[in-house]
Amino acid sequence: MTDQTASPLPPLRSRVTAPERVDLPDARGDVTWRPMVREDAVAVHALRRASGRIDHPAYIVTLEEIERDLERSEIDLVRDAALAQDAQGEIVAYGSVVLLSSQSTLVRSVLDGAVHPARRREGIGEQLLAWQEQRALQQLATSEKTLPGWILSFADERAEGALALFSKRGFEFKRWWLELSRDLAEPLPVVPLDDAVRVVPVTDEWSERIREARNDVFRDHWGSQPIPADTWADLMGLPIARPDLSWLAVDRATDEIVAFVLTTVNEEEWEQVGFSHGYVEYVGVRRTFRGRGIAQALLVHALGVYRERGLDRAVLDVDSESPTGAVGLYEHLGFRAVNRSVSLVREF
Template sequence: MTQPTGTSVHPNSDLPDGWASRPAVSSDVASMTALRRKYEEQIRGWASASEAQIAVAVDDSGRVRREHLVIFDAAGQLRGWCEAHDRAPGRVVILIVVDPDLTAETAEVVGDVLVQFARGMAVAMATDNDVAKTQLDVDVYSADKRQTRWLTLAGLRCVRTWWHMSRPVRPDESASDRPPRDGVQIRAVGRGEDGMPDVGDLRSIHGVLEEAFSDHFNSHEETFEAFVSRLREDPNHHWDHWWIAEINDGAAPRPAGALVGSVIPGPDPAEDTPAAGTYIEYIGVLRSARGHGVATSLIDTVIADAAQRDRKEVALEVDADSPTGAQGLYESLGFVTKYTTESWQLYLDSAV
């Protein structure tokens, strides 16, 4: 995990002697991935980050703006990095990775430099977006007490806890034994002969999710174009993991719910190994359709699809304080919490 040749670093007076920082470049991706996986293994117990995911994030050719800072020690070894993601006007999502082998004292110095970078980028992005105030939003593993200490010292506060849940998938679940309730139907998005999805279906899913999450914690409006572009950039995204729930009560079927999934890579993302599971990125039900078993039918559908693909698990994330009590539904369907993360936030004024 050493500094690539041909790149320049900039000394930072806040770092130990000989250490330096600079913006990340594509040749850093392998080292950034290795450090992220090392961090995940020590904090969570297993690694999932892939070079493909981090390469997309570092590449600046997409619609989604992300900025990165990397920190090297005196020997040129990567010791920490930060991503600032311009997630929505008025919200910047931050990822901080620090080498878990560093001493507590050195790790705190590196963490502070990365937090200050995140603050500066949040203000810059808010200014560019012409908004007066922005939210700095850091997602951190609950078990990472070092990082939560740095965030506390920087003025951030823990505002939410998230349960990361999963359930095993059995081969005999390839066909659900619980059909949707009368009047409810689940279908995959329409696809053309070229394999591309029906735009009308995508707009229906976007509309359902925007309305379904409008009463949820930290909901920010996102345009259809930004929503689709952001998901398409994920290397684990596939159009055949999008489903629509419709209610047919005598008139034409109308959208009632939606589920967007992605692939959980195999144990070694660097190898072409079969997918390990399916991840539920989004599941939402319109308030007017709640109480009709729509969410249950959507989850049954994705479990059956995972079984048909010979996958071993289905996973998702849920707000521990969900206003819909979704965690109770997931537990009733066999999901258990594997680990938790926390949202740490701070509001900053821009230069507008």
């Protein structure tokens, strides 16, 4: 959780020194830069696939996710998204800078990007990150909020080049996340469900209540902010979202959602990683129901359905310093750490 209670802060704009103008990087060799347009989504997806095989081989960003990102209301493609192309018009790098609209306790400008593996060690990544950082400073400097401001990015620990670039520019390796995996061929433990709740499959009519429950559960988690309704609808509408593999625990007396397990399945990843799997996107329990084994019971139920559907493994990511003791919960259920990623932050 981010601590904003220690002392009042002045407006963010007074704590950030930003350039008046941010131009795209200069041309270098056969590489030139231009703003991104929505029609670039397919080419960006191909670049993400090529770079991801090295930088984050365990997951693949889908074309639909890239299309959604380029259409979100928070991004001005002319100012916030750029790509580099060679003399033949092939995209060799891309980057985006998005000032997230959800700002309950934190103002975040998020950086995303990649350089094609064949064009690394040419200074393209340095150009890209320098541009992104300057644009992020501009974004933060527009805020009157008296909240902490972050320039934020993420990287797999295997992305050594990216980690070196962020470190060189003064980003802190602020929070480590564990990728956990569980072999579904191994026996599942028996975890009785609390008699006060019932298990309900996820359907459309629950969607808004799930969002509200998610926002409540994760408000004490590091860096987390509420998910707005439009963003939630976009996420739930992605092809990888799997309500048929997602479950709720509902209070029998009030019909309140007290816990949830939400799943995504990206079959593009299966060949690359060598096994089929469901990804546990969210697990959460409301505070008043914690300590009663509800999360364990609901997750075991979900894992059993995964296995019935023929999936080989379950995968999830968890904050290595989770305030709810989630790492121990998952390990008790047979999950094992297989990789790490890190949140990279400049704070203001």
